[in-house]
Amino acid sequence: MKLSIERSALLKAVGQAQSVVERRNTIPILANVLIEAEGDQASFRATDLDIEVVDEAPAKVERAGATTVNAVTLHEIVRKLPDGSLVTLTDDGASGRMTVEAGRSNFSLATLPREDFPVMATSEYEANFVCSAPVLRRLFDKSKFAISTEETRYYLNGVYMHIADANGGQVLRCVATDGHRLARIDADMPAGAEGLPGVIVPRKTVGELRKLLDDDDAEIAVSVSETKIRFAAPGITLTSKVIDGTFPDYTRVIPSGNTRRLEVDAAEFAKAVDRVATVSSERSRAVKLSLDEDRLVLSVNAPDSGAAEEELAVAYGDDALEIGFNAKYLLEIASQVDRENAVFLFNSSGDPTLMREGNDETAVYVVMPMRV
Structure with a gap:
């Protein structure tokens, strides 16, 4: 594999990846980002087995291929490179090393085989709809402060996203509570969301999702099943397991x-x-x-x-x-x-x-x- 990519595009992609990986894990491959180069783009995939993020960026690919390297180390290297530099990533597949070159800087990083990298199983999604970034941002930003941090009541460790009845119609609703305070935020129900199963989006996923929602013009494709939720923005896809539990009847409080x-x-x-x-x-x-x-x-x-x-x-x-x-x-x-x-x-x-x-x-x- 050999590809050249703009530092800013690489920094954005690797930045998203390194925030998903767990710092302390017993499975070495989970600390890595999977880099796949083909055609005129490179994709960067990271997972902690509960969340998977795939970021695509335009790149000049001289030799297609794939490898995995430590996400945090690669991010630190790219962060410290000069603005505007062109970064070349090369992996010969035999040495167990990937070189990172930019200007006069040259780094050699240990790699692990791409075959060992776990890819999240695809899911049959029951509801698929499109929602604008500002609408999703409002739903999650205004509710996330009330997410519980108590591990014992794990079903409160996220935002409950569901369809609810309000004022004679149906709305897309996000609710979070920790037993001391509660936030309930509504938005117009998007077309296609009618069959949405109520799901609890975990706290970490809500934090990672926020990075997809900065572009006010972006349209986010949302897919939901009983066990997973996927958010796809231009060039980036975030897939997450949902919390396996029943959210309490918040209307009573x-x-x-x-x-x-x-x-x-x-x-x-x-x-x-x-x-x-x-x-x-x-x-x-x-x-x-x-x-x-x-x-x-x-x-x-x-x-x-x-x-x-x-x-x-x-x-x-x-x-x-x-x-x-x-x-x-x-x-x-x-x-x-x-x-x-x-x-x-x-x-x-x-x-x-x-x-x-x-x-x-x-x-x-x-x-x-x-x-x-």
Whole structure:
């Protein structure tokens, strides 16, 4: 195999590959990227047995072939090469080495046989649809903060993607929760998504997927089966197993009878929470919200380090209320708001609180209160 490729194209392809491979693994081949060169392009494939990513890049192929080399090492080499350089990758297939040449730099890397590289089995997909990158980005970006990190409740370690009924029609919905907060984000249902089985997309896959969604003009082909999900953008395909578990009935924890309505400037609110939480030694310290007519007082009382208080002008016309929240959770939810105002709907100091972006009901957040 011998090919020449632009440094920038190689860096992008290998960068995606090296982020998928597991740093600590007992199977040496899983640390490698499979490079296949044919025609006028090269493909770079990496897997951790749960996720597989294939990135294609234009290349000048002098001799078709394939080999595998350590993904992290290759990425570090390419990252340190000068901008605009042309990189030549050569593997004679006999020496067990691949050379990387660019300008006056020359590297020789150990290879492993391509036959040992595990390729994820193809799947029969039950639903195939196309979705624009900004729509998918919104669905996952706004929900992923609520993914649980508890290994015991593994079925919460991802984003639940499914078709749901809303306002007399059907929507494509993503939900994540860790038991303390919940995010539910809706988008118009794309054509072809009708038969979509509900799947839990793992946390690592959500992180890798984000790299495919930066191009606002990209159309992403999504294929879903009971066990796998595949996202294909121009030049790159990400395939992942889904979490084998049942996502809980999240509709039961979304309150419908909360009537006390607070409207506040989302950016000002987030800054104020951040400021008063500074005196708290632990990030999980509760912030108390004291509500009265058109007035909100945020306060933190940390006996070992001090106290803080800040007042905000808000729109609130219901009975006075005092309620406490984890400062970190409040900040994460407030940071999801794209519009100017955040609307909080309360019931009592012990009940879950609902948060929306203005009157938009396609993004709904729930946060459990804390005792203060």
